[in-house]
Amino acid sequence: MIIDYHVHLERAGITRANAMRFVQQATQRGVCELAFTEHAFNFVELAPLLARPEYVARYGHGFQLADYIRMVRDVARELEDGGSQLKVRLGLEVDYVPETGQALRETLAELDLDVVLGSVHWIGQWGIDLGADTWEGRSRPRACRDYFLLAAEAAASGMFDAIGHPDLVKIYGFTTGEDCRSAMQEGGAELVRAAAESGTCLEVSSAGLRRPVREVYPGLELLRAARVAGIGITLASDAHEPDECGLGLTDAVAWARRAGYTEVTTFSRRVPAVRPLRPEGGETPIALARF
Numbered sequence: 001m002i003i004d005y006h007v008h009l010e011r012a013g014i015t016r017a018n019a020m021r022f023v024q025q026a027t028q029r030g031v032c033e034l035a036f037t038e039h040a041f042n043f044v045e046l047a048p049l050l051a052r053p054e055y056v057a058r059y060g061h062g063f064q065l066a067d068y069i070r071m072v073r074d075v076a077r078e079l080e081d082g083g084s085q086l087k088v089r090l091g092l093e094v095d096y097v098p099e100t101g102q103a104l105r106e107t108l109a110e111l112d113l114d115v116v117l118g119s120v121h122w123i124g125q126w127g128i129d130l131g132a133d134t135w136e137g138r139s140r141p142r143a144c145r146d147y148f149l150l151a152a153e154a155a156a157s158g159m160f161d162a163i164g165h166p167d168l169v170k171i172y173g174f175t176t177g178e179d180c181r182s183a184m185q186e187g188g189a190e191l192v193r194a195a196a197e198s199g200t201c202l203e204v205s206s207a208g209l210r211r212p213v214r215e216v217y218p219g220l221e222l223l224r225a226a227r228v229a230g231i232g233i234t235l236a237s238d239a240h241e242p243d244e245c246g247l248g249l250t251d252a253v254a255w256a257r258r259a260g261y262t263e264v265t266t267f268s269r270r271v272p273a274v275r276p277l278r279p280e281g282g283e284t285p286i287a288l289a290r291f
């Protein structure tokens with residue numbers, strides 16, 4: 001089956017009508033399970049856990065968590081009652097920042113969610129995906145090492161069901177050169193070790209295809225190592241608009257298959273279940289040509 005376990009309502013707003021636009025697009029793209037995973041910092045209750053008030057003041061949406069939970073659960077029930085083939089899951093994407101680790105653990109334990117993604121977007125006060133220009137004057141190998149150190153910490157924490165876009169540091173294509181090779185390899189290996197030990201999944205995300213790097217997250221070498229280590233995967237479009245929902249997942253599935261994966265992991269009330277990856281023959285010549 002194809003799942004999309006990483007989509008954001010934020011720009012559209014947390015309303016039933018918007019959620020349904022995502023649902024319709026997901027259905028058209030053959031998605032069987034759709035998890036809404038709004039950024040935690042978009043909720044007034046959870047924003048302090050990011051510990052970056054200026055960023056939240058500028059980009060946060062100030063949603064109420066209870067509104068989101070109620071709306072997504074209502075949509076899930078409505079679809080189920082209507083006999084829909086599509087299941088909707090309730091999730092969050094949470095930034096992993098080491099300074100709020102314990103508070104985050106306690107908060108997540110209290111929330112009745114289906115799935116929680118842990119993502120690293122921040123190295124200290126630097127948001128690594130906030131613009132290619134923010135990379136100017138920075139050591140790229142150092143960025144790789146710092147990024148994977150945090151990603152491995154996030155995986156080792158056991159707080160998350162899956163690590164979002166596991167090698168996001170490559171987003172602008174700055175870390176694909178020889179100077180970053182060993183940092184990427186060693187960092188990826190460290191992340192795989194941590195995820196295997198804690199039983200945390202890695203996300204296979206088509207979002208990288210829409211970024212300058214033009215590659216699925218994570219890269220094949222990392223994903224193959226994850227497969228060998230017995231780590232489960234989720235699938236993700238990381239849609240921020242309804243049109244992006246389910247986008248590129250055929251490519252993500254083909255990528256996962258190339259790494260040896262035949263199964264995908266789903267979550268209900270944070271309990272994992274392993275399902276066959278479909279479609280079997282989904283790799284179109286066009287999709288493969290892009291790799």
Ligand SMILES: [Zn+2]
Nearest residue numbers: 006008093238
């Ligand atoms: Zn996201």
